[in-house]
Amino acid sequence: MKVPASLVDVTSPPRPNLVHDDNLDDVLAEAFRLFARGVADRRSAFRTPSIATIGPDNTPHIRTMVLRQFDPTTRRLLLHTDRRAGKLADLANVPRAAVHVYDARAALQVRLSAHVRVHTDDPVAQAAWAHGAAASHVCYAINPPPGTAVQAPPPAATDQDAGFANFAVLALTFNTLEWLWLYHGGHRRARFVWTAEAPPQATWLVP
Ligand SMILES: Cc1cc2nc3c(=O)[nH]c(=O)nc-3n(C[C@H](O)[C@H](O)[C@H](O)COP(=O)(O)O)c2cc1C
Numbered sequence: 001m002k003v004p005a006s007l008v009d010v011t012s013p014p015r016p017n018l019v020h021d022d023n024l025d026d027v028l029a030e031a032f033r034l035f036a037r038g039v040a041d042r043r044s045a046f047r048t049p050s051i052a053t054i055g056p057d058n059t060p061h062i063r064t065m066v067l068r069q070f071d072p073t074t075r076r077l078l079l080h081t082d083r084r085a086g087k088l089a090d091l092a093n094v095p096r097a098a099v100h101v102y103d104a105r106a107a108l109q110v111r112l113s114a115h116v117r118v119h120t121d122d123p124v125a126q127a128a129w130a131h132g133a134a135a136s137h138v139c140y141a142i143n144p145p146p147g148t149a150v151q152a153p154p155p156a157a158t159d160q161d162a163g164f165a166n167f168a169v170l171a172l173t174f175n176t177l178e179w180l181w182l183y184h185g186g187h188r189r190a191r192f193v194w195t196a197e198a199p200p201q202a203t204w205l206v207p
Pocket of ligand 1: 048061062063064065066067079080081082085086087088146147
Protein backbone atom coordinates (compact mmCIF):
# COMPACT_ATOMS: atom_id res chain seq x y z
CA MET A 1 0.00 0.00 0.00
CA LYS A 2 1.37 3.42 -0.92
CA VAL A 3 1.02 5.90 1.93
CA PRO A 4 1.12 9.59 1.03
CA ALA A 5 4.44 11.11 2.08
CA SER A 6 2.56 13.81 3.98
CA LEU A 7 1.33 11.18 6.43
CA VAL A 8 4.75 9.81 7.28
CA ASP A 9 7.80 11.77 8.31
CA VAL A 10 10.32 9.93 6.17
CA THR A 11 13.20 12.05 7.44
CA SER A 12 13.03 10.82 11.02
CA PRO A 13 15.02 7.73 12.01
CA PRO A 14 13.17 4.45 12.49
CA ARG A 15 11.69 4.31 15.93
CA PRO A 16 12.55 1.42 18.22
CA ASN A 17 10.27 -1.57 17.99
CA LEU A 18 7.16 -1.15 20.07
CA VAL A 19 5.53 -3.99 21.92
CA HIS A 20 2.82 -4.25 19.26
CA ASP A 21 5.36 -4.54 16.46
CA ASP A 22 5.03 -8.21 15.56
CA ASN A 23 2.69 -9.95 17.98
CA LEU A 24 -1.06 -10.11 17.26
CA ASP A 25 -2.01 -10.46 20.93
CA ASP A 26 -0.04 -7.32 21.70
CA VAL A 27 -1.68 -5.48 18.79
CA LEU A 28 -5.13 -6.25 20.18
CA ALA A 29 -4.13 -5.33 23.72
CA GLU A 30 -2.78 -2.01 22.44
CA ALA A 31 -5.96 -1.30 20.45
CA PHE A 32 -8.09 -1.93 23.54
CA ARG A 33 -5.78 0.19 25.67
CA LEU A 34 -6.15 3.06 23.22
CA PHE A 35 -9.96 2.93 23.26
CA ALA A 36 -9.89 2.90 27.08
CA ARG A 37 -7.53 5.86 26.97
CA GLY A 38 -9.92 7.66 24.64
CA VAL A 39 -12.57 7.66 27.35
CA ALA A 40 -10.20 9.10 29.94
CA ASP A 41 -8.05 11.47 27.88
CA ARG A 42 -9.71 14.38 26.08
CA ARG A 43 -6.59 14.86 23.92
CA SER A 44 -6.57 11.29 22.66
CA ALA A 45 -7.58 10.75 19.04
CA PHE A 46 -9.63 7.83 20.34
CA ARG A 47 -11.78 10.33 22.25
CA THR A 48 -13.54 11.45 19.07
CA PRO A 49 -13.99 8.58 16.63
CA SER A 50 -15.81 8.98 13.34
CA ILE A 51 -19.01 6.94 13.25
CA ALA A 52 -20.49 5.89 9.91
CA THR A 53 -24.01 4.61 9.31
CA ILE A 54 -26.12 3.72 6.29
CA GLY A 55 -29.10 5.95 5.60
CA PRO A 56 -32.55 4.83 4.47
CA ASP A 57 -31.47 6.08 1.03
CA ASN A 58 -28.57 3.56 1.16
CA THR A 59 -25.92 6.28 1.26
CA PRO A 60 -23.21 6.39 3.94
CA HIS A 61 -23.34 9.13 6.57
CA ILE A 62 -20.42 9.88 8.88
CA ARG A 63 -19.92 12.14 11.86
CA THR A 64 -17.61 12.78 14.83
CA MET A 65 -18.83 11.59 18.24
CA VAL A 66 -17.37 11.52 21.74
CA LEU A 67 -16.44 8.10 23.11
CA ARG A 68 -18.06 7.95 26.57
CA GLN A 69 -17.35 4.41 27.73
CA PHE A 70 -15.50 1.33 26.56
CA ASP A 71 -15.84 -2.19 27.96
CA PRO A 72 -13.10 -4.48 26.61
CA THR A 73 -14.82 -7.59 27.95
CA THR A 74 -17.97 -7.08 25.92
CA ARG A 75 -16.24 -5.04 23.17
CA ARG A 76 -18.84 -2.34 23.71
CA LEU A 77 -18.46 1.39 23.06
CA LEU A 78 -21.04 3.82 24.44
CA LEU A 79 -21.86 7.11 22.70
CA HIS A 80 -24.42 9.78 23.59
CA THR A 81 -26.74 11.44 21.13
CA ASP A 82 -30.13 13.02 20.50
CA ARG A 83 -32.80 10.50 19.57
CA ARG A 84 -34.21 12.98 17.02
CA ALA A 85 -30.89 13.12 15.10
CA GLY A 86 -30.54 11.77 11.58
CA LYS A 87 -28.27 8.92 12.69
CA LEU A 88 -31.19 7.36 14.59
CA ALA A 89 -33.16 7.05 11.36
CA ASP A 90 -30.08 5.44 9.82
CA LEU A 91 -29.80 2.94 12.66
CA ALA A 92 -33.50 2.10 12.46
CA ASN A 93 -32.76 1.20 8.86
CA VAL A 94 -29.52 -0.73 9.44
CA PRO A 95 -28.47 -1.21 13.10
CA ARG A 96 -24.78 -1.25 12.29
CA ALA A 97 -21.97 1.31 12.36
CA ALA A 98 -18.39 1.57 11.19
CA VAL A 99 -15.98 3.29 13.57
CA HIS A 100 -12.82 5.02 12.39
CA VAL A 101 -9.96 6.53 14.38
CA TYR A 102 -6.76 7.99 13.00
CA ASP A 103 -4.17 8.83 15.60
CA ALA A 104 -1.67 11.04 13.77
CA ARG A 105 0.86 11.05 16.61
CA ALA A 106 0.92 7.25 16.72
CA ALA A 107 0.64 6.92 12.89
CA LEU A 108 -2.17 4.51 13.57
CA GLN A 109 -5.60 3.83 12.05
CA VAL A 110 -8.15 1.57 13.76
CA ARG A 111 -11.46 0.59 12.17
CA LEU A 112 -14.35 -1.30 13.74
CA SER A 113 -17.52 -2.88 12.41
CA ALA A 114 -20.21 -2.90 15.07
CA HIS A 115 -23.79 -3.79 15.81
CA VAL A 116 -25.66 -0.88 17.42
CA ARG A 117 -28.32 -0.96 20.09
CA VAL A 118 -30.16 2.27 20.88
CA HIS A 119 -31.02 2.92 24.54
CA THR A 120 -33.68 5.50 25.40
CA ASP A 121 -35.44 5.91 28.74
CA ASP A 122 -34.01 2.67 30.11
CA PRO A 123 -31.43 1.92 32.84
CA VAL A 124 -28.50 2.41 30.44
CA ALA A 125 -29.79 5.83 29.35
CA GLN A 126 -30.66 6.79 32.93
CA ALA A 127 -27.18 5.87 34.20
CA ALA A 128 -25.50 7.80 31.39
CA TRP A 129 -27.72 10.84 32.01
CA ALA A 130 -26.99 10.74 35.73
CA HIS A 131 -23.24 10.89 35.05
CA GLY A 132 -23.53 13.64 32.44
CA ALA A 133 -22.75 17.30 33.04
CA ALA A 134 -25.45 19.96 33.15
CA ALA A 135 -23.77 21.70 30.22
CA SER A 136 -24.30 18.54 28.16
CA HIS A 137 -27.86 18.04 29.36
CA VAL A 138 -29.08 21.35 28.00
CA CYS A 139 -27.98 20.43 24.47
CA TYR A 140 -30.69 17.77 24.33
CA ALA A 141 -33.41 20.32 25.09
CA ILE A 142 -32.79 22.24 21.85
CA ASN A 143 -35.82 22.90 19.68
CA PRO A 144 -36.68 22.45 16.91
CA PRO A 145 -34.89 19.06 16.53
CA PRO A 146 -31.26 18.77 15.36
CA GLY A 147 -30.90 19.02 11.62
CA THR A 148 -33.99 21.20 11.10
CA ALA A 149 -33.44 23.98 8.55
CA VAL A 150 -33.93 27.38 10.22
CA GLN A 151 -33.71 31.02 9.15
CA ALA A 152 -30.98 31.84 11.70
CA PRO A 153 -28.94 30.00 14.37
CA PRO A 154 -31.34 29.23 17.25
CA PRO A 155 -30.59 30.36 20.80
CA ALA A 156 -28.97 27.77 23.04
CA ALA A 157 -31.33 25.73 25.18
CA THR A 158 -31.22 26.32 28.93
CA ASP A 159 -33.46 23.65 30.49
CA GLN A 160 -31.28 21.02 32.16
CA ASP A 161 -34.01 18.42 32.66
CA ALA A 162 -36.23 18.55 29.59
CA GLY A 163 -33.52 17.02 27.41
CA PHE A 164 -33.74 13.52 28.88
CA ALA A 165 -36.77 12.81 26.71
CA ASN A 166 -34.49 13.30 23.70
CA PHE A 167 -31.42 11.58 25.10
CA ALA A 168 -30.15 8.32 23.63
CA VAL A 169 -27.16 6.09 24.27
CA LEU A 170 -25.74 4.17 21.34
CA ALA A 171 -24.15 0.89 22.40
CA LEU A 172 -21.79 -0.36 19.70
CA THR A 173 -20.60 -3.95 20.02
CA PHE A 174 -17.89 -4.61 17.48
CA ASN A 175 -17.15 -7.97 15.89
CA THR A 176 -14.33 -6.81 13.61
CA LEU A 177 -11.30 -4.68 14.44
CA GLU A 178 -8.76 -3.71 11.84
CA TRP A 179 -5.43 -2.17 12.75
CA LEU A 180 -3.03 -0.28 10.47
CA TRP A 181 0.22 1.07 11.87
CA LEU A 182 2.47 3.08 9.60
CA TYR A 183 5.95 2.03 10.53
CA HIS A 184 9.33 2.67 8.92
CA GLY A 185 10.31 -0.93 9.39
CA GLY A 186 7.29 -2.07 7.35
CA HIS A 187 3.67 -1.14 7.89
CA ARG A 188 1.64 -3.47 10.09
CA ARG A 189 -1.95 -4.33 9.23
CA ALA A 190 -3.98 -6.86 11.21
CA ARG A 191 -7.60 -7.98 11.46
CA PHE A 192 -9.48 -9.53 14.37
CA VAL A 193 -12.91 -11.15 13.92
CA TRP A 194 -15.09 -12.38 16.77
CA THR A 195 -17.67 -14.98 15.85
CA ALA A 196 -18.68 -16.61 19.16
CA GLU A 197 -17.48 -16.66 22.73
CA ALA A 198 -14.11 -17.92 21.51
CA PRO A 199 -10.92 -15.89 21.08
CA PRO A 200 -11.02 -13.79 17.93
CA GLN A 201 -9.69 -15.02 14.62
CA ALA A 202 -6.57 -12.94 14.22
CA THR A 203 -4.47 -12.48 11.11
CA TRP A 204 -1.93 -10.15 9.62
CA LEU A 205 -2.96 -8.52 6.34
CA VAL A 206 -0.81 -7.11 3.59
CA PRO A 207 -0.83 -3.36 4.31
C1 LIG B 1 -15.67 17.12 18.33
C2 LIG B 1 -17.11 16.74 18.07
C3 LIG B 1 -17.73 15.89 18.95
C4 LIG B 1 -19.07 15.53 18.73
N1 LIG B 1 -19.67 14.68 19.59
C5 LIG B 1 -20.93 14.28 19.36
C6 LIG B 1 -21.56 13.31 20.22
O1 LIG B 1 -20.95 12.79 21.18
N2 LIG B 1 -22.84 12.96 19.94
C7 LIG B 1 -23.53 13.48 18.88
O2 LIG B 1 -24.67 13.10 18.69
N3 LIG B 1 -22.96 14.40 18.06
C8 LIG B 1 -21.69 14.80 18.27
N4 LIG B 1 -21.09 15.72 17.43
C9 LIG B 1 -21.89 16.26 16.32
C10 LIG B 1 -21.94 15.24 15.18
O3 LIG B 1 -20.67 15.22 14.52
C11 LIG B 1 -23.06 15.52 14.16
O4 LIG B 1 -22.86 16.80 13.58
C12 LIG B 1 -24.44 15.48 14.81
O5 LIG B 1 -24.52 14.43 15.75
C13 LIG B 1 -25.52 15.27 13.75
O6 LIG B 1 -25.27 14.06 13.09
P1 LIG B 1 -26.43 13.26 12.31
O7 LIG B 1 -27.28 14.28 11.63
O8 LIG B 1 -25.70 12.38 11.38
O9 LIG B 1 -27.23 12.49 13.33
C14 LIG B 1 -19.77 16.07 17.63
C15 LIG B 1 -19.11 16.91 16.73
C16 LIG B 1 -17.81 17.26 16.96
C17 LIG B 1 -17.12 18.17 15.99
